[in-house]
Amino acid sequence: MSTGTTKLDVVVSDVVPVNELVTRFHFRRRDGELLPTFSGGAHVVVEMRDGGRTRLNPYSLMGSPLDTREYTISVRRDDAGRGGSLFMHRSVKPGLEMVISYPVNLFSLDLRAKKHLMLAGGIGITPFMAQTAQLAAEGGNFELHYTCRTATLGTYADVLRERYDRRVRLYHDDRDERIELDRLLSSQPLGTHLYVCGPSGMIDWVRDHAASLGWPAETVHFEHFAAPQPGAPFDVTLALSGKTIRVGEQQSLLEAIEAAGVDPPYLCRGGVCGQCETNVISHDGKFIHNDHWLSEEEHRSCGKIMPCVSRFEGRSLVLER
Amino acid sequence: MAAKSIISRPVYGTLSPQPGKHHLFVADAEGALAISDLAAKAPTGFFGDAHIIFIPGADGKHVAALEALNPAQFYQGPSFASALPRLKQTLANAHMGLRLYLAGTEGLIGQAMQAALEAGIDHTSIQTEHRGSLARRVQCVHCKGITENVTTQPATCSHCGLLLLVRDHYSRRLAAFQGVCINAEDRSEIPPTEEIYR
Numbered sequence: 001m002s003t004g005t006t007k008l009d010v011v012v013s014d015v016v017p018v019n020e021l022v023t024r025f026h027f028r029r030r031d032g033e034l035l036p037t038f039s040g041g042a043h044v045v046v047e048m049r050d051g052g053r054t055r056l057n058p059y060s061l062m063g064s065p066l067d068t069r070e071y072t073i074s075v076r077r078d079d080a081g082r083g084g085s086l087f088m089h090r091s092v093k094p095g096l097e098m099v100i101s102y103p104v105n106l107f108s109l110d111l112r113a114k115k116h117l118m119l120a121g122g123i124g125i126t127p128f129m130a131q132t133a134q135l136a137a138e139g140g141n142f143e144l145h146y147t148c149r150t151a152t153l154g155t156y157a158d159v160l161r162e163r164y165d166r167r168v169r170l171y172h173d174d175r176d177e178r179i180e181l182d183r184l185l186s187s188q189p190l191g192t193h194l195y196v197c198g199p200s201g202m203i204d205w206v207r208d209h210a211a212s213l214g215w216p217a218e219t220v221h222f223e224h225f226a227a228p229q230p231g232a233p234f235d236v237t238l239a240l241s242g243k244t245i246r247v248g249e250q251q252s253l254l255e256a257i258e259a260a261g262v263d264p265p266y267l268c269r270g271g272v273c274g275q276c277e278t279n280v281i282s283h284d285g286k287f288i289h290n291d292h293w294l295s296e297e298e299h300r301s302c303g304k305i306m307p308c309v310s311r312f313e314g315r316s317l318v319l320e321r
Numbered sequence: 322m323a324a325k326s327i328i329s330r331p332v333y334g335t336l337s338p339q340p341g342k343h344h345l346f347v348a349d350a351e352g353a354l355a356i357s358d359l360a361a362k363a364p365t366g367f368f369g370d371a372h373i374i375f376i377p378g379a380d381g382k383h384v385a386a387l388e389a390l391n392p393a394q395f396y397q398g399p400s401f402a403s404a405l406p407r408l409k410q411t412l413a414n415a416h417m418g419l420r421l422y423l424a425g426t427e428g429l430i431g432q433a434m435q436a437a438l439e440a441g442i443d444h445t446s447i448q449t450e451h452r453g454s455l456a457r458r459v460q461c462v463h464c465k466g467i468t469e470n471v472t473t474q475p476a477t478c479s480h481c482g483l484l485l486l487v488r489d490h491y492s493r494r495l496a497a498f499q500g501v502c503i504n505a506e507d508r509s510e511i512p513p514t515e516e517i518y519r
Contacts, residue, residue: 114441186342190415191441214341214418216446 008035008044012096013070022123022155023089024062027071027100035068040131041107041195041223044071045269047099050087055255057084057227058269060126060197061103062156064133071100074155076123082230082250104267107197107223109134114191116142119179119206121198125155127223128197132164145179147171147198181206185213197223224272224292228252231288231311238262238321239281253307262321264307271309278305278319285314330489333430333451338363342370342418345411346392347433349376349401351453352425353383359422360390368392372411374404376429401432408433412440422448428458428469431496444493455518459487460497467497472518475503484511487518 014026029035038061048055059073075088092098107127109116116135118128125146135142144167148154151172160168171177185194194215196206203222210220230250237244238257247256254276257264267273271291280303289299291306298304305312305319336359338344344367346356353375360368372394373387388395398404412419421437423430430449437447456470459478466480475484478500485500492499504510 112441112443186416186418188417190412190417190419192417212340214339214343214420216420216443218443218446219417 006102007047007099008102010035010071010098010100012092012094012098015092015094018074018155019152021153022074022076024072024074025088025092027073027098028069030097035071036102037068038065038071038103038130039105039108040065040134041109041127042103042105042130043107043127043268044073044103045101046073046088048084048087050083050091053251053255053259055082055084055087056258056266056269060107060130060223062126062129064137065130066133066137071103074123074126076155078227081227082252084227104273106268106273107195107221109195110193110219110221111140113193113219114141115189115193116140117184117188117192117194118142118144119194119196119198119202120144120146121196121202122148122153123155124196124198124202124223125157125160126197128195129156129160131195132160136164142167144168145171145184147173147177147179147202150174181209182213185210185215193219193221195221200224224270227270228254228309229290229311232313234285234312234314234317236312237316237318239318240321247311252309253305253311257307257321264321266308269308271306274306276306276308278307278321279303280305281318281320282316283312283314283318284316285312287312326489329491329493331427331431331449331491331493333449336422336424336448336450338367339420339448341420343415344368344371344420344422345415346371346373346375346422346424347404347408347429348373348387348423349425349429349453350378350380350383352423352429352450353377353387355424355450355452356390356422357386372396374398374408374411376401376404376425401429405432405436408436409440412436412442415440420448421446422450424450425452426454426456427451428456428496431458431491431493434493435496438493457487457518458497459485459500460492460495461485461500463502467495468500471498471500472516473514474517475512475514476500484508 009030010027011030013028016024043058043060045056045058063072075085077089078085120128234247241262243260245256245260247253265275267275274293288311290309336355368390371392373392375397423433456472459468459471461478464481468479474487483502486503488499490499
């Protein structure tokens with residue numbers, strides 16, 4: 001059992017198509033009890049038993065933290081991904097029994113803030129669904145700027161406008177609407193915290209601007225929702241467990257280690273929390289680091305790898321696992 | 322230089338120019354020298370967006386050196402208390418992009434930080450540099466009164482008169498070190514007084 005990943009036995013209570021790419025899934029506990037309390041920004045790891053293979057994908061909880069009768073997640077179909085979202089869209093139906101982790105929050109609100117400024121891109125809207133519900137219930141001061149490709153792909157844009165009216169500002173790529181970032185960031189009252197969730201290009205853009213405009217790092221919160229990237233298969237020797245494994249094209253290194261019966265710690269499965277950090281004993285080849293945890297220096301020195309998102313190309317890799 | 326003894330005991334750094342749109346300095350006495358040292362490292366035009374709130378203290382030195390930096394705003398006042406309304410007003414009207422720099426005595430740094438915390442600035446994003454006196458602001462944990470400019474160990478509470486052991490235990494919320502009665506068992510026992518916080 002991994003750190004912080006106590007499991008919950010749930011049943012799918014509803015499956016709701018939201019638009020052509022996004023479907024919402026509702027989970028309730030099989031024993032009928034309330035689910036554990038969570039805070040806005042938390043995610044759960046959903047176990048997907050797809051024939052012989054198990055995928056473990058993290059999804060933000062998007063329901064109100066005030067209602068723990070059910071958890072809801074929204075999954076964007078990724079036709080080029082590793083198959084997790086396709087499995088959710090095709091195979092998960094109401095009544096299916098599934099296993100999910102307890103919620104973990106790596107993107108929590110700093111409730112000392114005088115104001116919360118939220119920037120969402122695409123499906124990055126999901127953690128803000130829960131955070132805005134949490135803040136609205138306690139009279140919190142927030143403002144949400146949400147960029148989507150088109151109005152029809154603006155997942156929950158209508159719901160958010162209905163709930164929060166002018167506290168939500170929408171930007172549509174197809175109408176060339178862009179956030180005026182410098183002006184937005186420069187006009188915020190002292191004590192504002194900034195939250196950004198979306199594609200990594202957007203996160204980098206916002207973080208760079210915020211830093212150069214004098215936003216201290218403590219006030220800038222971000223969550224990458226990048227899934228592990230597929231890649232060429234490679235072989236790995238796990239020195240401590242004495243096993244040699246093959247990482248498949250559509251498999252992450254972490255998943256391959258788990259499939260071999262070794263159980264490393266993990267939390268986010270998205271390269272940000274640091275739990276699955278693994279020492280490299282020796283290597284002959286090139287690392288493909290996709291994480292946001294290790295420093296550039298650590299990436300260059302090839303002494304560590306984050307197996308949840310990173311891969312390897314070359315002749316041999318020996319890990320301390 | 323303040324050494325780390327227990328976790329709450331503040332430690333201070335060296336002021337350095339931060340990226341930002343406005344720069345607010347609060348300093349007393351020799352804290353002005355920390356601002357001068359920062360100015361030597363700052364990019365051209367840095368003080369064009371700066372506001373300096375300075376409490377020169379009894380000897381009234383360093384005012385000319387700070388004025389020579391040509392800050393957008395310069396204020397000098399006779400005490401921290403006299404400068405506090407201006408500091409609070411500045412923070413209340415400020416936007417993100419304002420950076421705060423505190424330099425001088427621990428009492429000045431602590432009280433300015435207290436105002437900044439209330440305005441929503443995280444203490445870790447404030448630049449601080451200790452210069453000058455080691456005198457402490459001490460809260461008597463018994464009567465809750467605060468005694469300023471404590472230089473001795475033990476020290477007498479200026480409110481209730483108890484003899485206090487001045488601890489390194491510090492409260493950011495109160496901007497004060499904690500003073501605990503040193504002879505609670507037997508008041509006739511008076512340990513020798515040393516001047517250690519000059």
